[in-house]
Amino acid sequence: GAVVSQHPSRVICKSGTSVKIECRSLDFQATTMFWYRQFPKQSLMLMATSNEGSKATYEQGVEKDKFLINHASLTLSTLTVTSAHPEDSSFYICSARTGTSASTQYFGPGTRLTVL
């Protein structure tokens, strides 16, 4: 299957700092990328959907000024958690797929964010 990479895999930061997470589709062009958040023993919560070159569409309740998403190319999307607080600590997973509606959505390995 297609490969989606995520970097870093784990990050610890101080409260008030910003953290950037990168998501790359390694062997396909990702027309659409998704960012999810997962709490322990729970399902994935969709945060936002982004199409290359367009502004991201955020889910209700997700602060777009806090979670900045940039989908600058067909292989790269970034999520920046601005002014992070301990409640932002979570497992963040990106996902990508090509443009056809039947295409498979592939997931990155996830980033464990811990805000002290």
Add this chain to the structure above:
Amino acid sequence: AQSVAQPEDQVNVAEGNPLTVKCTYSVSGNPYLFWYVQYPNRGLQFLLKYITGDNLVKGSYGFEAEFNKSQTSFHLKKPSALVSDSALYFCAVRDREGSTLGRLYFGRGTQLTVWP
């Protein structure tokens, strides 16, 4: 409203025995259906999907799933479970049409434990 139900939080099965992880859905129209597996602290790995055609879909690692339109189900099965199959399994559906085109809806996950 679109929804996915995985009625069992936990499934336990002995190695070598068949396993079934259940999934039912409620989506308008004809959905695309997916199964993913998640190992601890990792992203989701794609197992299989139903788009159209044969109701029995074969996927990775010996897994298969049967699409049943009348029962709106898409149960995941494997004839002979392995200890290494122990993981968290997610069923997901995607609209073929409508304003939420492209979005995946996830079940809450089923923890599969295969004991030796």
